[in-house]
Amino acid sequence: MRSRISDDITFRKLEVLLAYMEGGNLNAAARMLDISTVSVHRALHSLEEAMSCQLFSLQGRNLIPNEAAQVLAEVSRDVLKLMADGIAATRSAAGYSADHLRIGSLYSLTTGIIPEVIIGIKLRKQELETELVLGSNADLLHKLKQNAIDAALMAQPDPDPDVESIPLFEDEVFFAAPGGSPYAGMKEVDLRECAGEKFVCLRDGFVTFNGFQEAFRIAGFAPTIVTRVGDIFSLMNLVGAGIGYTLLPGRVRDAFGDRVQLIPLKADFHMRQTIGLSFLRVRERDPNLLALAAVCRMLKHGAK
Known part of the structure; x- marks a missing residue:
């Protein structure tokens, strides 16, 4: 014994x-x-x-x-x-690594905050290898809970006892139209007047699609959707090509230059997305996640 x-x-x-x-x-x-x-x-x-x-x-x-x-x-x-x-x-x-950090992100963040986050992490921990995993809000939350990623930059999820979220910034949702369209020069768009238009949208699971659904619920009609896509840049390509209109967050405003214009929505349809860093609470003292959180907080402070 x-x-x-x-x-x-x-x-x-x-x-x-x-x-x-x-x-x-x-x-x-x-x-x-x-x-x-x-x-x-x-x-x-x-x-x-x-x-x-x-x-x-x-x-x-x-x-x-x-x-x-x-x-x-x-x-x-x-x-x-x-x-x-x-x-x-x-x-x-269990999927954790001292020298490897898997960061989940929305596609729409890759043109702005994600490069800054990766640079900030490298400056703090040169030995740390970062891996970027892109997906919808629903995909990222699922991967987070399955330990397939270490943290996610995404729209803040609903309150969850297992998930810690640090808000970083808020983003407004706009009406997206191709350059030169009848809507391009307008100061604001009333969705109730768009019942005869064709629309393109993201698939279910994206926070922007959730806002899309809510906006048309308020408008009181179901939009004519000609196609659905799995990432926001494909969506913007379709808008730029004149396939249909959509709703987009302001953070992608400069991604396609003048090809896609973002026009404010009428006050009845104003929506905002809160983007933040989310990770599992059981890992809140993980040194890599502490470094990531510090970088994100610095970017938040610098954006003010």
Whole structure:
């Protein structure tokens, strides 16, 4: 039968022992671990009691490690390294990686905020490899909960106890028309007057499509949809080619130059999207996610 290890022997106390052995005194160990000398002394005394054997002798005010302490320190190095490797392997199996960060994003953010985020991450953590995963809001939220991505820049999801979201900016939704269309020079568009027009839209799951549906619900009619697409840039191409009109967020305004013009909607149809960084709450202390959150907060501050 395997002998039980006392609950009073912890990884933290073994770390304190190693710091003391390497530093040679209480002050040096305290500096290495960023704790007080009292905490170091208390941990060593508690470890000695838990081991049920003497580890140190007292010479004046100094603790002198004996042979038993040397043996325990050597074992502790192996134990702590093995545990650190085990934690890394476990996190890797769960889809987490210390040197790899998978960032989910809406397609519409790739022309603005995403390049700045990736540059900011590289400046903070040069060794970190970033992978960009594009999708709809629904796709990204599903991938986030399945640990297929580490974080997502997307429209803020509905409140969820498992998901933490940091709002970054708000974006207004506009009526999108090809350059030179009858709507292009208008100050605002009343969707109720567009019942005879043809429209193109995104597929279900995109936050912009949700706004599209809500706007026409308010307008009181079902739009004639000629085609649906799976990304916002294909949608803008269709608008630019004159296939149909649509609704688009302001963040893509400059993506197609004058080919696609965004015209404000009448006040009855005003809609805003809140874009933010979302990640699982269980990972809120993950160093990579803390770095990502810091970069996003800086971009938010700089945009004000």
